[in-house]
Amino acid sequence: MADPMSLRRARTFLRGTLAVALAAVVTAFAPTAEAGAHANPQWTECAGITDPDLQCAAVTVPLDHRHPRGRTISIAISRLPATDSARRRGVLLTTGGGPGGPGVPLPSTLAPFLSADVRAQYDLIGFDIRFVERSTPISCGQPVEEPAGYWVRTATPGSFAADSTKARQYAKDCERAARWALPYATTVNAARDMDFIRAALGEDKISYLGGSYAGMLGAVYAALFPHRVDRFALDSPVDPATVWRPFELARTPAFDRGFAELADWIAERDTDYGFGDTAQEVTRAVSSLLDRARTSPIVIAGHPWTAGELGSLIVAGTYYEQYAGLIASALAAVAAGQEPLVPFPIRPVPPPGVAGVPADNHTAVNIAYRCADGPWPRDPRTYLRDLATYGTRYPLFGPANANITPCAFWPPAMDHPAPPTPGQVSDQAPGVLVTGALRDVAVPLAVSRAVAARLPGSRLVTVDARTHAPFPYHGDACLNGAVNDFLSAGVLPASDLAC
Incomplete structure (x- = not known):
């Protein structure tokens, strides 16, 4: 990732x-x-x-x-x-x-x-x-990069059919744009x-x-x-x-533990960020913010903050303890309708002065390697079973890590051994x-x-x-x-x- x-x-x-x-x-x-x-x-x-x-x-x-x-x-x-x-x-x-x-x-x-x-x-x-x-x-023929250059969809109740359709279409788009590679x-x-x-x-x-x-x-x-x-x-x-x-399924517990550490840190500073003074309150507040963005992007200073973009911020804070204050401040700003200060691009950007780099290059490479490097389940029911297991045990990140991806629909002739x-x-x-x-x-x-x-x-x-x-x-x-x-x-x- x-x-x-x-x-x-x-x-x-x-x-x-x-x-x-x-x-x-x-x-x-x-x-x-x-x-x-x-x-x-x-x-x-x-x-x-x-x-x-x-x-x-x-x-x-x-x-x-x-x-x-x-x-x-x-x-x-x-x-x-x-x-x-x-x-x-x-x-x-x-x-x-x-x-x-x-x-x-x-x-x-x-x-x-x-x-x-x-x-x-x-x-x-x-x-x-x-x-x-x-x-x-x-x-892969897309007009923009995915947040953090990583194709992922967080499953919500009733979303699996739509998520599967998006994943299938993305795989088709990749095949159409880059089948030779x-x-x-x-x-x-x-x-x-x-x-x-x-x-x-x-x-x-x-x-x-x-x-x-x-x-x-x-x-x-x-x-x-x-x-x-x-x-x-x-x-x-x-x-x-x-x-x-x-690998992605096995690290899901670590994701949830990492966010729990972040939530504890934010709760200890409720006067600074206003998300609550317990980890449970912080988790509910952040989840509510994501739900708002899923319903409709939160537009601030002309930029529509999507749930995927906010999710990438949360992942950054979960990965890096040194980013805790930066991420908490950014989320608090979005929750208040204010423009957040984020010192790194939410979506990958092409290198300056280098011609010919497609608008979605980093996401295309990420998904291409991930789909080809190892086997992926082809039966959508496998992902539904994984979602039932991981989504219940790890409610924060299980619905994303276990959800279906374009790799489920990658052209079979392009599979490779691990x-x-x-x-x-x-x-x-x-x-x-x-x-x-x-x-x-x-x-x-x-x-x-x-x-x-x-x-x-x-x-x-x-x-x-x-x-x-x-x-x-x-x-x-x-x-x-x-x-x-x-x-x-x-x-x-x-x-x-x-x-």
Whole structure:
């Protein structure tokens, strides 16, 4: 799911029984990067980016890695050179979360948070995964992005038929607008693109830093190309073994717990926000505000605030404890009919100065990857049963997380097996550093812990916070230091570390 932190910063970051089958898949998709990639990218200025030190280029990759001599697409990459050529070790790749978040601007964003030693050793390489923004962007033919770039409909009594109709129509629109691309919008293909980037840069191995979905992408790369892995830091990685329907259902309890923490915080400050002095009163007041917006958007200063937009604000406050005051103030303003102050876009925006990015690009990419990466129920009755279970147990977020999506109607010919999980295909990759927050709502810690457990020799570094992908923006010196130390020296902590 496209998280609000990446919307703010980066619009400026199945299991063992299938091991044999997945090994066969890997053989069928044998690496061809050396044969197909074009070395020596042509570096130029980056359109729409003000950092004069950041350079951009394009790498040509196969649309279908099974047919490397067929149609090709262009992957956009960026480079912030290492600060000390004498100490340069190699490249440190990074990209955005989501899926759907851009990665080209990230080297400039991350550089101030990386130690001098890390900056001296690595060219920072950002890239947009296939079909995002500068990398051969796709559309689902919609005039605007969904709130937070994530297609979701919250079920209400009697709404399932209408929700199903909207989901079916969206799937048809995607097929009509991007049928040529949808079969290839997968994490496995994005990981193979990474290896073409590696080869184009002339590197034998790569290091990598990625959070949330980008952490999962790094884990899949490590499973596919273990001999190409140098120093990988995966921040709150999603577990490839459970994407996407099982993952979204399983994290629903964490969503409700996260909102309960937020409601407690707001209740303690009733004089500031006026939602009530108990968590129950706050929950009722916020639910009432959403019901108002579902009936009719709340128009303030010419902007119609929809239930989806308000819901994305609530998710931001649920994900990030550091946003609590900002989100509470914004909701209170809307409730009072006043214009709220929101310092990040509610809906993703195209990069400035970059032509050709469709109006709905981020949402289109998010849903395309989610629908293709793993199996989804096709029978609408399955979603009704899930709604009955999760909607009752978790009344705040169950009706959204369990509801039907366009993936229920995705063209069957475009289904793909789930991506390989770390440890299924090979245990040759070195240990990686996994970081996370104890009370992460977006990617509960148990999920990231499972990723670390499947990569032998890996270590887990945690911070006691309700936040997501804590490196580097949560600002914990211990956790940030552990990441910088690992990338700099290549030495993992002796044991898991609680910061």
